[in-house]
Amino acid sequence: MNLVDVVNQDHLNPEAANIPSFITGDTVAVHCQIKEGEKSRIQIFQGVVIAIKEKGNLSGHFRVRKTSSGIGVERVFPFHSPNVKQVDIIQRGKSRRSKLYYLRDRSGKSARIAIDYERKN
Secondary structure (H helix, E strand, C coil): CCHHHHHHHHCCCHHHHHCCCCCCCCEEEEEEEEEECCEEEEEEEEEEEEEEECCCCCCCEEEEEEEECCEEEEEEEECCCCCEEEEEEEECECCCCCCCHHHHHCCHHHHCCCECCCCCC
16 A cells, blocks of 8 residues: 555545445435534535546545525535535436536426436435
């Protein structure tokens, strides 16, 4: 093992193993820790996963998009971030693409993802 691998092992988040398996198109609720001054709280960000990059790697992340008051909001969550406390899968979606960036241009009914009833939880 080289020095880069040793440093990466030190920064791995042990809670990353508890993140369930999901794919693009799934609706997830991400519990992330927000620090405001000295206080910290848990905020839930619920939306559709539109991209996943390098799931098992230290630099891997997933991108979640939601619409809030008619405005699209996207957040990137690293898998090994200490601020990501929990990920809940709300709904399994059917997706034939690995990146769903086309949802950025759509709104309303055309931005919906079909539910995948055949996939197990």
